[in-house]
Amino acid sequence: MNIGILLKEGPYNHQAADTAYKFAEAAIAKGHKVDAIFLYNDGVINATKLGDPPQDDRNIAARWTELNQKHGVEVLACIAASKRRGINDDVMIDGAEITGLGTLTDIAIRNDRLLTFGD
Template sequence: MRFGIVVNEGPYTHQASDTAYHFTKAVLAGGHEVFRVFFYHDGVNNGTRYTVPPQDDRNLQKLWSELAEQHGIDLVVCIAAAQRRGILDESEAKRHGKSGDNIAPGFRISGLGQLIEAGIEADRLVVFGD
């Protein structure tokens, strides 16, 4: 089965990101495919490389990045939601006259068309968070 995942909540404000991460790992362990993980609303905060949790806490950004690298998962951050929250890739930072980017490895910024495509291409689209 082919899954699309949507994460609507930030990594340290709601359980949704943790649950989405563990669900995605379980899907892959079960031999299924993850077409895309789309981060929307506050979920885009999973994609900033400037997250620095305490050493004894989980680092969800790093976990997502590692999962994407290991399994070739497409991690997409909604451009409009990201800009509102100060998350920019190199080209968006340059376009807006900002001094640097902060998108985490393995993540990319794109539009809602990527969410629509995930809904079309996946057998199941599972949403975590409000």
């Protein structure tokens, strides 16, 4: 099964980022293809290099980079949500890109499922 993920919450203020990551990891382990993670609203903060979590805490941005590099999962941030939060290409993690909402429509069309994490 091909799966797209929509993540609408920031990395450390809501469980959604952890749940989306763990879901993607489990789906891949079961042989499914996770095509893309589309970050919307505060979710765009997940794909920035601006965070510096303590050593004993999880690094959520590094998790998205790993999914991209190991499994080819696209990490895409909404341009409007990014601009509202002062995020540009210079602060994006490796493998992530800023794109328009039309890409979210494409993800929904080309995948069997689109799962939403966050409010």
